[in-house]
Amino acid sequence: MNIQMLYFAGTQDMIGRGAERLSLPDSTATVSDVLDVLSARAPEYARAFGNRSRLRFALDQEFVKTDALVHDGAELGVFPPVTGG
Numbered sequence: 001m002n003i004q005m006l007y008f009a010g011t012q013d014m015i016g017r018g019a020e021r022l023s024l025p026d027s028t029a030t031v032s033d034v035l036d037v038l039s040a041r042a043p044e045y046a047r048a049f050g051n052r053s054r055l056r057f058a059l060d061q062e063f064v065k066t067d068a069l070v071h072d073g074a075e076l077g078v079f080p081p082v083t084g085g
Helices: 009-015 031-041 043-048
Strands: 002-007 019-023 056-059 062-064 075-079
Touching (some): 009 043, 009 075
Antiparallel strands (some): 002 019, 056 062
């Protein structure tokens, strides 16, 4: 399965890039599975995705939870907590 990953703000800073295309095992079914695969690849991913409850995810520009199903050709965005004032 091939997907496009987009990283925003602090997540982008931790990973060191704003986007990348990924080729994932066919067994990768959910957002959580994608994060598990990436976290196993390198420590910067594990650090960026360490506290998933604080992150937001958009699958094809729709906010989803980590149990959402990912399909071939999907776009998955990862958003860290947002603060403002």
